[in-house]
Amino acid sequence: MLSSEHAIVVYCKEYTMSFDIIKGMATTLKNMGRKPSTVSFPEQERELPPRFRGRHVLHRYENGLERCVACYLCAGACPADVIYIEAEENTAEHRVSPGERYARVFDMNLLRCIFCGYCQAACPTGAITLEHEYKLVAFSPEELIYHKEQLLEPLGQATVGTNADWYEPPPADAAQPVPQESHVFDGFEATAASVGMGDLPTERPILLANEEQDEDRRKLAGEDDSHL
Amino acid sequence: MPEEQRDNLVHITIDDIPVAVLPGTLVWQAARQIGIEIPYYCYHPKMPPLGACRMCFVEVEKMPKPPQTSCTTVVSEGMIVHTRTERVLKARRGVLEFLLINHPLDCPICDKGGECDLQDFTLRHGPGGTRFDLFKRHFPKPVPMSNDILLDRERCIHCQRCTRFCAEISMDNGLVMINRGFRMEVGTAPNHVFDSIFSGNTVEICPVGALTAATFRFKTRPWELKHTPSVCNNCSVGCNARIDVRVDRVTRLMSRTNDAIDDGWLCNRGRWEFGFVNENRLRTPLIRRNGQLQPAGWDEAFLFIARRLTETLKTHGPQAIGGIGSTRITNEESYLFQKLLRDVLGTPNIDHHHGFFPGPRDPLTGRPWMMTNSIADIEKASHIALIAADPYQRQPILDLRIKKAMRQGAHIYIVNAHKTELDRFAASKITIPENGAGMAAKLLLKAALQNDKVDASQYSDLYTQLQSQEKELKEAETTFGLEVATQLQFLANEIVGAKGAIILYDEMATLAPGCQNLAVDVQALAVVTNNIDRPGAGVGPLFEDANSLGARDMGVLPDALPSYQRVQEQGMSYSEMLSSSQIEALYVVGANPARHVEGPELLSTLEFLIVQDVTLTETAQQADVVLPAVTFAEKEGSMTNVDHHVQAIRRALRPLPGAKADWEIFVELAKHLGHKWSYCGPQDVLREIAQTNPFYASLSWETLGLQGVRTEEHIGEDAAHV
Numbered sequence: 001m002l003s004s005e006h007a008i009v010v011y012c013k014e015y016t017m018s019f020d021i022i023k024g025m026a027t028t029l030k031n032m033g034r035k036p037s038t039v040s041f042p043e044q045e046r047e048l049p050p051r052f053r054g055r056h057v058l059h060r061y062e063n064g065l066e067r068c069v070a071c072y073l074c075a076g077a078c079p080a081d082v083i084y085i086e087a088e089e090n091t092a093e094h095r096v097s098p099g100e101r102y103a104r105v106f107d108m109n110l111l112r113c114i115f116c117g118y119c120q121a122a123c124p125t126g127a128i129t130l131e132h133e134y135k136l137v138a139f140s141p142e143e144l145i146y147h148k149e150q151l152l153e154p155l156g157q158a159t160v161g162t163n164a165d166w167y168e169p170p171p172a173d174a175a176q177p178v179p180q181e182s183h184v185f186d187g188f189e190a191t192a193a194s195v196g197m198g199d200l201p202t203e204r205p206i207l208l209a210n211e212e213q214d215e216d217r218r219k220l221a222g223e224d225d226s227h228l
Numbered sequence: 229m230p231e232e233q234r235d236n237l238v239h240i241t242i243d244d245i246p247v248a249v250l251p252g253t254l255v256w257q258a259a260r261q262i263g264i265e266i267p268y269y270c271y272h273p274k275m276p277p278l279g280a281c282r283m284c285f286v287e288v289e290k291m292p293k294p295p296q297t298s299c300t301t302v303v304s305e306g307m308i309v310h311t312r313t314e315r316v317l318k319a320r321r322g323v324l325e326f327l328l329i330n331h332p333l334d335c336p337i338c339d340k341g342g343e344c345d346l347q348d349f350t351l352r353h354g355p356g357g358t359r360f361d362l363f364k365r366h367f368p369k370p371v372p373m374s375n376d377i378l379l380d381r382e383r384c385i386h387c388q389r390c391t392r393f394c395a396e397i398s399m400d401n402g403l404v405m406i407n408r409g410f411r412m413e414v415g416t417a418p419n420h421v422f423d424s425i426f427s428g429n430t431v432e433i434c435p436v437g438a439l440t441a442a443t444f445r446f447k448t449r450p451w452e453l454k455h456t457p458s459v460c461n462n463c464s465v466g467c468n469a470r471i472d473v474r475v476d477r478v479t480r481l482m483s484r485t486n487d488a489i490d491d492g493w494l495c496n497r498g499r500w501e502f503g504f505v506n507e508n509r510l511r512t513p514l515i516r517r518n519g520q521l522q523p524a525g526w527d528e529a530f531l532f533i534a535r536r537l538t539e540t541l542k543t544h545g546p547q548a549i550g551g552i553g554s555t556r557i558t559n560e561e562s563y564l565f566q567k568l569l570r571d572v573l574g575t576p577n578i579d580h581h582h583g584f585f586p587g588p589r590d591p592l593t594g595r596p597w598m599m600t601n602s603i604a605d606i607e608k609a610s611h612i613a614l615i616a617a618d619p620y621q622r623q624p625i626l627d628l629r630i631k632k633a634m635r636q637g638a639h640i641y642i643v644n645a646h647k648t649e650l651d652r653f654a655a656s657k658i659t660i661p662e663n664g665a666g667m668a669a670k671l672l673l674k675a676a677l678q679n680d681k682v683d684a685s686q687y688s689d690l691y692t693q694l695q696s697q698e699k700e701l702k703e704a705e706t707t708f709g710l711e712v713a714t715q716l717q718f719l720a721n722e723i724v725g726a727k728g729a730i731i732l733y734d735e736m737a738t739l740a741p742g743c744q745n746l747a748v749d750v751q752a753l754a755v756v757t758n759n760i761d762r763p764g765a766g767v768g769p770l771f772e773d774a775n776s777l778g779a780r781d782m783g784v785l786p787d788a789l790p791s792y793q794r795v796q797e798q799g800m801s802y803s804e805m806l807s808s809s810q811i812e813a814l815y816v817v818g819a820n821p822a823r824h825v826e827g828p829e830l831l832s833t834l835e836f837l838i839v840q841d842v843t844l845t846e847t848a849q850q851a852d853v854v855l856p857a858v859t860f861a862e863k864e865g866s867m868t869n870v871d872h873h874v875q876a877i878r879r880a881l882r883p884l885p886g887a888k889a890d891w892e893i894f895v896e897l898a899k900h901l902g903h904k905w906s907y908c909g910p911q912d913v914l915r916e917i918a919q920t921n922p923f924y925a926s927l928s929w930e931t932l933g934l935q936g937v938r939t940e941e942h943i944g945e946d947a948a949h950v
Binding site: 086 | 445
């Protein structure tokens with residue numbers, strides 16, 4: 001009787017088996033001895049990769065000021081219309097973020113969110129990141145509209161979050177930029193965009209060749225006492 | 229070939245595309261006509277070209293080698309223009325690189341982000357990166373220029389659009405350029421605030437976020453806004469505006485160019501005074517029970533009103549019902565209001581708050597009371613006389629139009645008891661005593677009739693009338709004083725000999741004591757001096773509110789039906805209805821007559837008061853039934869402005885839940901009173917108006933379009949349509 005390369009006929013009492021069936025059964029047998037990949041939640045939890053995209057967190061600087069300047073870029077980048085922001089002016093008495101404005105209202109409708117991370121990519125100050133919280137449950141849809149207090153990291157905590165995993169770390173000799181509370185926006189102070197992800201060098205030599213052009217900076221820094 | 233170019237156009241070629249434009253057009257405008265974008269900062273179509281920003285470079289063959297600025301170059305026959313050569317592109321990148329050197333990294337916190345010319349042009353024409361690694365210059369910011377405007381000196385790119393607007397268009401307390409060179413900055417004169425009523429225009433024309441509005445500060449981003457073309461509702465000029473709405477609140481109004489009305493500008497009242505749309509709104513009907521106004525449902529309210537009105541009709545008859553209409557609701561709604569009162573309730577008592585005009589039409593010319601010239605005609609006048617009118621306060625955009633006429637050589641004459649903003653531009657400011665406008669008009673008329681060039685024999689009736697008032701006129705002359713009397717004489721002579729004189733007076737000035745004949749006399753003045761129906765000449769009242777003229781056209785008057793036809797039965801006027809004990813039931817729509825009565829309360833003999841309004845006004849607080857209406861931003865309809873442009877307002881917001889449009893309320897109420905009207909919407913009502921009203925003949929919702937239509941009375945079948 002002729003036999004092809006693929007078909008090895010096994011004589012058995014009840015039926016004939018092809019090689020593919022044997023391959024399948026071998027796979028089953030191989031895995032029978034192995035440990036299952038099931039994680040018995042909630043007693044155990046799966047270890048998440050560093051760039052896992054879970055619930056959002058709004059970050060702060062080390063001196064306690066919020067990073068978010070209510071620029072609306074995250075709301076604009078979001079493909080699912082999740083974020084609703086209302087901005088407010090920072091005053092001398094009530095200063096929330098470095099710069100002119102902060103987010104008075106920052107609502108996220110997590111039912112709409114697809115956790116794509118576009119908001120994290122769009123944020124110019126590294127304020128919003130997607131962290132590893134994924135256990136989001138509620139008994140009603142209203143409870144899943146997270147407000148700013150629920151998203152903001154508590155006072156005293158000042159982390160960069162998963163931005164450290166997504167972007168290059170800052171050079172070792174660069175100090176974390178500490179935002180000043182003045183109204184002046186300078187190259188090495190925390191302007192809205194110059195902070196970035198903390199990867200810009202913060203100390204730079206002054207390369208000015210023209211003294212006159214530097215007049216304003218000297219005056220504001222108090223170095224210029226020519227008026228005395 | 230010479231024989232092909234018989235038209236008066238100039239033929240040029242831009243980027244190998246031939247285009248024919250009118251002579252005097254700038255290359256930039258010609259390029260825009262065929263859809264080629266040339267970036268620009270300092271140029272503005274309504275201002276003379278400057279050429280300061282050096283952004284709009286193009287290369288023109290046979291002109292000097294460096295690129296030319298297209299905003300200052302006038303087209304000439306056979307010109308060949310290139311906008312995308314290597315040199316032009318390099319120049320644009322270079323200019324943008326220079327502008328970005330000191331421009332702060334403020335995009336995330338700047339209000340202009342999303343609608344910023346610097347952002348847009350850098351993206352499309354700019355260098356890919358920066359070579360600047362020094363420190364940018366810094367200034368303290370923001371600097372308040374006024375209560376409404378904030379200046380950010382770091383963002384300013386010195387295009388001078390704002391300062392040129394203030395110097396050339398609005399010509400009042402404005403922004404100026406201080407210092408020169410790298411120290412140049414925008415500011416105000418020392419100890420001055422930028423408190424012009426046109427300051428909002430500088431925010432709109434600033435290409436970057438240097439000038440920002442305090443009311444709009446940090447409210448939203450441009451991409452979150454929904455834009456609706458509509459018309460401003462705050463004065464009778466009816467400037468075209470674009471309502472910007474975020475979610476369910478109006479955030480700002482921006483201007484929308486209509487060369488016939490607003491010339492591309494918008495005053496601060498229109499731009500920022502829309503608080504009545506967002507706040508303090510009535511959300512349910514209210515019915516007075518046990519002395520208190522309590523919320524009720526719509527059906528309940530309608531049944532209650534229908535029952536009470538039918539009772540009043542039965543016991544006291546239709547004469548006991550009165551209606552006070554509104555100058556701010558649409559034409560369609562005013563029409564339905566008077567139809568409700570006249571056809572359904574059968575009462576002739578209907579009026580609204582307006583100036584004093586004897587009769588619906590002027591006895592001398594037979595025309596209804598309105599401006600005989602168009603707003604654009606003001607530019608062609610050689611003399612502009614403002615009698616008891618202050619457009620800067622009441623109709624601000626007309627003030628800009630008068631200044632434009634002045635720049636083209638017109639003389640301004642002001643007859644007013646108070647200081648006005650135009651005083652310093654007036655050829656002659658005639659200060660009359662308080663309430664003296666009526667007498668001043670008579671003196672002007674007398675002087676005009678006595679002028680040699682006027683044929684007084686044609687107007688013998690007028691002359692005899694004046695003669696009979698000789699004593700009062702002599703008294704007035706003495707009160708005014710010799711100087712004022714001479715000035716009035718001089719003004720009358722000027723008007724007689726004028727190439728085109730436009731005489732305007734404020735509608736409400738006719739209500740002052742002694743000024744009942746102001747309208748008649750001023751109109752007569754224009755007629756005897758031949759200043760009617762000629763280009764650049766005209767006369768008319770400056771109406772108070774957005775649809776004052778529409779209310780008159782629609783017959784919300786005791787002595788006129790729609791289109792000023794005679795009534796069969798004269799009704800009570802506004803003040804009569806408020807003071808007569810005959811009125812038992814009053815229906816007040818969009819008006820606040822409690823402000824115009826002597827005591828704090830309306831008549832105690834009034835038994836039933838219905839008030840339909842957007843907020844709880846003083847009158848509404850005394851009402852028996854309050855019906856919540858929607859504002860102009862939440863409904864559609866047509867409104868008629870001061871020179872009879874009929875314009876469409878469009879819905880920018882969803883109607884406030886619980887409130888209804890006025891026309892819906894009228895239709896419902898008519899149904900409850902037994903008359904079933906079959907209107908599906910304001911467009912249907914407009915169609916009916918167009919069929920019956922010669923002023924609105926051939927108008928439909930589609931023809932109104934985005935710019936409105938200026939109409940005049942159609943007399944007969946073949947009268948010309950303007």
